[in-house]
Amino acid sequence: MDKPALLQRIVATLEQDMEVLRRAAQTAYEAATAEENIAENKYDTLGLEASYLATGQARRTAEIRQALVTYQQLLLRDYDPARGIQIGCLVTLEDEDGQQRRLFLGPEGAGLKIGEGAEQVTVITPRAPLGQQMLGKRVDDEISLVVNGLAQVQFIIAVS
Structure with missing residues (x-):
């Protein structure tokens, strides 16, 4: 596999991962804010747990989005033995x-x-x-x- 094809596959994989996480975060957010998940007592933590889950998934989605932007802007260069291994090798x-x-x-x-x-x-x-x-x-x-x-x-x- 050559580097341009690899870069395309990395971008496609990150896009797919981001979409899956975005949907999961949306589902967790909906569970956290659903009326039937309002705590009835101090031991009823379903809504709180869903909120934590939604927050973590949203954070991970942001990390993947940043990685995606970085890879979309990455300029692949040929290996230069004088410089040795660098990012993009x-x-x-x-x-x-x-x-x-x-x-x-x-x-x-x-x-x-x-x-x-x-x-x-x-x-x-x-x-x-x-x-x-x-x-x-x-x-x-x-x-x-x-x-x-x-x-x-x-x-x-x-x-x-």
């Missing part, structure tokens, strides 16, 4: 066992998975430890992270 890592994974260093949307199988790309950001380590690195560089007390070494085998 598609990176292939290989661990010591030969397992490969593809990562897109994006400005937002960490954890988003696009595609399936060998074509799957995971979005990470520079705020993640792996994203921080990748910034400025080049093909054949090594990245080492400690996860659950174990050092994991990965090699950058391709960048676009």
Whole structure:
């Protein structure tokens, strides 16, 4: 999958996620304000719980909206070995066992998975430890992270 196609799929996924959350927040808001959910005593918290849920969903919708705007404005550039890995790079890592994974260093949307199988790309950001380590690195560089007390070494085998 090339970067322009990946960017289109990220935008489409964020749009879909935002719409699903918007509808869920609307449903929770309606439940929070429904007349039958007015508290009859101090133990009747259905309306309050729905209100908390609606607030959280509205907040998450705003986060996704911001990520969507950021990706819609993202200018993809070709990889420049002199600068190393930057936001907008598609990176292939290989661990010591030969397992490969593809990562897109994006400005937002960490954890988003696009595609399936060998074509799957995971979005990470520079705020993640792996994203921080990748910034400025080049093909054949090594990245080492400690996860659950174990050092994991990965090699950058391709960048676009």
